[in-house]
Amino acid sequence: MTKTVPEPCINEVDASCVETLLGYNARRAALAVIDVFLQRMAPYKLRPVDFSVASLILHNPGITSRQLCSTLGILPPNLVGMINTLEKRGLIGKRAHPSDGRANGLHASAEGITLLRQAEAAALALEDDVASNLTASERKTLIRLLRKVYQD
Amino acid sequence: MTKTVPEPCINEVDASCVETLLGYNARRAALAVIDVFLQRMAPYKLRPVDFSVASLILHNPGITSRQLCSTLGILPPNLVGMINTLEKRGLIGKRAHPSDGRANGLHASAEGITLLRQAEAAALALEDDVASNLTASERKTLIRLLRKVYQD
DNA sequence: TATTGTTATACTCTATAACTATA
DNA sequence: TATAGTTATAGAGTATAACAATA
Numbered sequence: 281m282t283k284t285v286p287e288p289c290i291n292e293v294d295a296s297c298v299e300t301l302l303g304y305n306a307r308r309a310a311l312a313v314i315d316v317f318l319q320r321m322a323p324y325k326l327r328p329v330d331f332s333v334a335s336l337i338l339h340n341p342g343i344t345s346r347q348l349c350s351t352l353g354i355l356p357p358n359l360v361g362m363i364n365t366l367e368k369r370g371l372i373g374k375r376a377h378p379s380d381g382r383a384n385g386l387h388a389s390a391e392g393i394t395l396l397r398q399a400e401a402a403a404l405a406l407e408d409d410v411a412s413n414l415t416a417s418e419r420k421t422l423i424r425l426l427r428k429v430y431q432d
Numbered sequence: 433m434t435k436t437v438p439e440p441c442i443n444e445v446d447a448s449c450v451e452t453l454l455g456y457n458a459r460r461a462a463l464a465v466i467d468v469f470l471q472r473m474a475p476y477k478l479r480p481v482d483f484s485v486a487s488l489i490l491h492n493p494g495i496t497s498r499q500l501c502s503t504l505g506i507l508p509p510n511l512v513g514m515i516n517t518l519e520k521r522g523l524i525g526k527r528a529h530p531s532d533g534r535a536n537g538l539h540a541s542a543e544g545i546t547l548l549r550q551a552e553a554a555a556l557a558l559e560d561d562v563a564s565n566l567t568a569s570e571r572k573t574l575i576r577l578l579r580k581v582y583q584d
Numbered sequence: 585t586a587t588t589g590t591t592a593t594a595c596t597c598t599a600t601a602a603c604t605a606t607a
Numbered sequence: 608t609a610t611a612g613t614t615a616t617a618g619a620g621t622a623t624a625a626c627a628a629t630a
């Protein structure tokens with residue numbers, strides 16, 4: 281009989297205690313996608329948040345800052361800089377809101393529309409790559425289940 | 433025939449442009465879980481990262497800082513403070529590594545083991561709550577698909 | 585020469601308080 | 608009085624460079 285000697289140094293880390301947790305896996309997956317996003321969207325100078333903001337403006341002409349904040353879960357003070365940057369780049373513009381003198385309606389400019397369409401195509405393409413280990417059906421399921429987690 | 437008047441103000445925001453993206457949904461879901469985590473784990477004074485680090489030490493006695501970093505995707509300088517805090521709280525301790533004089537083997541103390549077992553039970557309970565809209569099968573599928581996104 | 589652990593530090597992201605203009 | 612947008616600022620999170628001790 282060989283005596284079992286205790287081995288105080290870890291060769292293979294057992295990460296099952298965290299890998300079984302939804303929060304851990306969601307965060308790791310989100311960071312992995314964001315990592316690829318930052319690389320591939322660099323030509324458009326759009327971070328994930330900028331892209332979400334600009335894309336929502338593109339598809340919702342006249343949307344207000346407040347609506348962007350509540351949709352994306354951003355705090356108003358943190359949106360100001362993003363909007364100003366997009367405006368300085370000539371991608372969006374502010375117009376007087378038709379019924380509320382305090383608010384601005386946000387609209388994509390002609391250049392904004394052109395660039396954002398390219399950016400959206402690039403975003404779809406990078407998501408195809410980052411989800412290359414998933415079938416189309418699995419990807420659809422994944423998104424559906426993620427929405428069930430954070431929606432109400 | 434009533435004339436269709438263009439409506440420049442958005443009543444219902446169309447967020448489909450971002451809600452169809454994997455990255456967006458993964459990030460929103462991760463933030464939702466982390467939000468609940470911060471509230472429910474406050475009694476143990478453990479943020480998500482602290483919990484992951486401590487839990488890995490508990491289940492891998494003798495693990496090194498370097499191993500923790502590569503497992504969790506943390507940078508070494510950012511781990512130092514967490515380890516020191518856990519040590520000052522008396523939850524973990526450093527011992528000389530058996531074969532590498534540069535490294536420390538990290539071990540949970542008796543108090544650490546007691547607290548971390550409670551914390552792990554609390555983590556499982558809060559994940560049950562945050563995933564209450566999912567069946568057991570859906571939750572298992574969700575975690576499996578998330579791992580396929582960020583692994584290799 | 586390469587690696588572990590560490591310090592110092594810069595940069596980004598997120599959160600809070602308070603102000604103005606309008607509803 | 609409440610809300611939209613803004614400013615200033617504090618705090619948390621994340622990143623790089625450089626160093627001492629050991630492999």
